Amino acid sequence: MTHLRLRTYLLLGILSVFIIIHLLVDVIDQKSIRLQASMKKDRNSIMEATNQTDTFFWPSPVCPRNMSVANMKGFDSLPAHIRDFLYYRHCRRFPLLLDLPDKCGGVERSGDVFLLLVIKSSPVNYERREVLRKTWAKERLHNGVWIRRLFLSGTTNQGFEKMRLNKLLQAEQREYNDIIQWDFTDSFYNLTLKQVLFLEWMERNCPNARFLFNGDDDVFANTDNMVEFLQSLKDNDGRKHLFIGHLIQNVGPIRSSGSKYYIPVQVHESNSYPPYCGGGGFLLSGYTALVIHNMSRSITILPIDDVYMGMCLAKAALAPSSHMGVKTAGLYIPASNVDTYDPCYYKEMLLVHRFLPAQMYLMWQRIHDRALKCGSSG
Numbered sequence: 001m002t003h004l005r006l007r008t009y010l011l012l013g014i015l016s017v018f019i020i021i022h023l024l025v026d027v028i029d030q031k032s033i034r035l036q037a038s039m040k041k042d043r044n045s046i047m048e049a050t051n052q053t054d055t056f057f058w059p060s061p062v063c064p065r066n067m068s069v070a071n072m073k074g075f076d077s078l079p080a081h082i083r084d085f086l087y088y089r090h091c092r093r094f095p096l097l098l099d100l101p102d103k104c105g106g107v108e109r110s111g112d113v114f115l116l117l118v119i120k121s122s123p124v125n126y127e128r129r130e131v132l133r134k135t136w137a138k139e140r141l142h143n144g145v146w147i148r149r150l151f152l153s154g155t156t157n158q159g160f161e162k163m164r165l166n167k168l169l170q171a172e173q174r175e176y177n178d179i180i181q182w183d184f185t186d187s188f189y190n191l192t193l194k195q196v197l198f199l200e201w202m203e204r205n206c207p208n209a210r211f212l213f214n215g216d217d218d219v220f221a222n223t224d225n226m227v228e229f230l231q232s233l234k235d236n237d238g239r240k241h242l243f244i245g246h247l248i249q250n251v252g253p254i255r256s257s258g259s260k261y262y263i264p265v266q267v268h269e270s271n272s273y274p275p276y277c278g279g280g281g282f283l284l285s286g287y288t289a290l291v292i293h294n295m296s297r298s299i300t301i302l303p304i305d306d307v308y309m310g311m312c313l314a315k316a317a318l319a320p321s322s323h324m325g326v327k328t329a330g331l332y333i334p335a336s337n338v339d340t341y342d343p344c345y346y347k348e349m350l351l352v353h354r355f356l357p358a359q360m361y362l363m364w365q366r367i368h369d370r371a372l373k374c375g376s377s378g
C-alpha cells in the first residue's frame with residue numbers, strides 16, 4: 001500500500017517537474033519570440049523612415065575587395081594608393097549620409113532650375129564652402145532664372161575626427177541644405193566615384209535641370225556670366241548637347257610614378273586620353289549629364305575624373321569644346337607690373353582656377369562694384 005502510494009507520489013512529482021519545465025521553456029520561448037519580433041519591427045521602421053537598405057544604424061554591406069586584381073603583372077610594385085584603388089575599383093554603391101531629394105523641387109519641377117552648381121568639396125574645406133555660399137555660389141534668381149547649389153562630399157579621417165567632421169557637415173546641412181554626402185573615403189583617387197554617384201543622384205532627383213556647372217571648391221566662377229552665356233544659346237535650352245571648359249587634347253597618362261596624376265598601365269593601358277575639359281570646372285547641359293551617366297555604367301572607373309568625363313563623351317560620340325573664358329590652368333597676365341587680381345580681368349571671365357577664400361570674397365565684391373571702371377577695351 002505505502003509502496004504503491006510512494007510510486008504514485010514519485011510519478012506525480014516527476015510529472016509536475018516536467019510540466020513546470022515545459023511551462024518555463026514555453027514562457028521563455030514566447031518572450032524571446034516577442035523580443036525578436038519587436039527588434040525586427042524597430043529595425044524595419046528605422047529602415048522605412050530612412051528608406052534605405054544600407055542605413056547608418058546597421059552595418060552596411062561593405063563592397064568586398066576584388067582579390068584577383070593582385071594577379072596583374074607588376075601589381076606588388078605599384079604604390080599603395082593605386083593598389084587600394086584597384087582593389088575597390090568596381091565598387092559603385094555607397095550609403096548616403098546626407099541627402100537632399102527635394103533640392104530641385106522634385107523630378108517634375110526640376111526644369112525650373114536653370115543652373116545647378118555642383119561643387120566637389122572635402123569635409124575639411126569648411127571655409128571654402130562658407131565663402132562660396134556668400135559669393136558666386138549664392139542661391140539666387142539671376143536674370144529671371146534660378147541658380148541652385150550643391151556640395152558633394154565623402155568622409156575623411158578615422159574615429160573621433162571622422163565623427164566630428166560628419167557632425168560639422170550635419171550642422172551645415174541644417175543651416176543651408178546644400179550637401180550630399182556618401183559614406184566613402186573622400187580622396188583624390190575617389191573623385192571619379194564622387195562624380196559618378198552624383199550623376200546617378202541627378203538622374204533620380206533632378207533630371208530636368210537645364211545646365212550644370214561642375215567644379216572644385218577653389219575656383220572663381222563668374223556665375224552671373226555663366227547664366228548670361230547660357231541664356232544666349234538660342235537653340236539650346238538644356239535638352240541638347242553642351243560640354244564646355246578648358247579643352248585638353250592629344251595627351252595621355254603620366255607614367256612617372258612620382259606624379260600626383262600617375263596612371264600605370266594596370267589602371268589605363270592605352271597611351272592616350274580622349275579630348276576632355278580640365279577638371280577645375282566645366283559647364284554642361286542636363287541632357288549631356290544624363291548621357292554621360294548612361295555611358296558611365298559600362299566604363300570602368302579611371303581615377304582622374306575630368307578624363308573619365310571625356311571617356312564617357314567619346315563613347316556617346318559627343319565632343320567637349322573650349323570656351324575662351326575658362327582658365328583652369330591659371331590666368332595669363334601679360335606684364336609683371338600688373339595686379340594679378342585686377343577685377344577687370346575677372347569681370348569678363350567664366351572661370352579661373354585657384355583662389356583662396358579671402359581673395360574670392362574680395363573679387364566677388366569688386367566685380368559687382370558699380371564704380372569699377374575697366375578701360376575702353378574691356
Ligand SMILES: *[C@@H]1O[C@H](CO)[C@@H](O)[C@H](O)[C@H]1NC(C)=O
Pocket residue numbers: 051
Ligand atoms: C523609397 O524608395 C523607393 C525605391 O527606391 C522609392 O520608389 C520611393 O519613392 C522612396 N520613398 C521615399 C519616401 O523616399
Ligand SMILES: *[C@@H]1O[C@H](CO)[C@@H](O)[C@H](O)[C@H]1NC(C)=O
Pocket residue numbers: 066067068069090
Ligand atoms: C576583378 O579584377 C579582374 C582583373 O582585373 C577583372 O577581370 C574582373 O572583372 C574584376 N571583377 C570585378 C567584379 O570587377
Ligand SMILES: *[C@@H]1O[C@H](CO)[C@@H](O)[C@H](O)[C@H]1NC(C)=O
Pocket residue numbers: 081084085088183184185186187188189190
Ligand atoms: C575609395 O573609397 C572606398 C570606400 O571608402 C575605399 O575603400 C577606398 O580605399 C577609396 N579609394 C581610394 C583610392 O582612396
Ligand SMILES: *[C@@H]1O[C@H](CO)[C@@H](O)[C@H](O)[C@H]1NC(C)=O
Pocket residue numbers: 290291294295
Ligand atoms: C542609354 O544607353 C542605352 C544603350 O547603352 C541606350 O539604348 C539608351 O537610349 C540610352 N539612354 C539615354 C537617355 O541616353
